[in-house]
Amino acid sequence: MKILVLNPNTTASMTETIGVAARAAAGPGTTVVARTSSMGPVSIEGYYDEAFAVPGVITAAVEAEAQGFAALIVACFDDTGVEAARCRVAIPVIGICxxxxxxxxxxxxxxxxxxxxxxxxxxxxxxxxxxxxxxxxxxxxxxxxxxxxxxxxxxxxxxxxxxxxxxxxxxxxxxxxxxxxxxxxxxxxxxxxxxxxxxGVSAAVTVAEGLARLGRRTSKRGTYAPAIPKPYVGQLAAFAPG
CATH class of the missing domain: 3.40.50.12500 (Rossmann fold)
Incomplete structure (x- = not known):
């Protein structure tokens, strides 16, 4: 199986640290790919930074599902964008907290x-x-x-x-x-x-592996159902649901 571990900030050296820990925790047959967010702050330190990191998490979640990853781990202890990403994709999205x-x-x-x-x-x-x-x-x-x-x-x-x-x-x-x-x-x-x-990174890898082996995916009934289709405007137009 393939698991994507996303660093939701944009500091690549931190992604390397995260990737080493994630690969060390992975079992045989698991390929871990560590990726730096494509947009957002260089570090997430509070509510304001977190808000601007979420679009990068959503983008990574969509890419991970399209590329056949079994799960996405969001490697920030704020669990940045995890709930929103669960509404967007069916693969398990794991927050490290x-x-x-x-x-x-x-x-x-x-x-x-x-x-x-x-x-x-x-x-x-x-x-x-x-x-x-x-x-x-x-x-x-x-x-x-x-x-x-x-x-x-x-x-x-x-x-x-x-x-x-x-x-x-x-x-x-x-x-x-x-x-x-x-x-x-x-x-x-x-x-x-x-x-x-x-x-939390290592713990999240074991959770992701377990859910993937069990063949479980995110429930689309109720809380994590797809967002209601509607237009978004301005720079967020590309993130409009539906």
Missing amino acids: EAALLAASPLAKRIAVVTTLGRAIVPMTELVHRYGFAERVKVYAADIPVLALEDPASDARARIEAEITRALDGGAEAICLGCAGMADLADRLQETFGVPVID
Whole structure:
């Protein structure tokens, strides 16, 4: 099977990090293709960036289905555009936040998400609540820009480790890394802290593989039914449904 992993920002070096983690998690017979979004911000840091990343996610979803991919993974912990893409295509569309929480759930009762900037705490907390984990998950931020994860000279890892320590001191029993750009840190952090550390990219690959092997596709009844046909105007005309 083929799985497309989309980096919904436009930083190609981050796509490479994501692709390495995704391929390492894939089972025999699975081909993982990592792709950078064709449009949008260089990093997604808050509601405004997220809004302008969604058209790129929709474009990638349509291409993935047309090109025969078994599933699409959206590699941003905001699960950017995931719900909209599910309305557009039938192949499974997996968000890495949802996948990480599902993977952590059987391993620990109290889970911490450690993300980048403080402005992400409220959006991710809202997302966690929407997925039904309000009583089990708390979101922490290491106060580092997303692109600092790509800079070897930054103190990003030390800040992440400090925030994990704070989360564990607060009662967390497992950690979800709240940014796709942290995908290469999971194993080392798990070894350092001795608790499960979940990278959402790797978790999403296993979810995507399982759904593909089961032959399950996105329900088109109700919530994820195709959008009602209508014209869109201006620069969004190409995204009009129907």
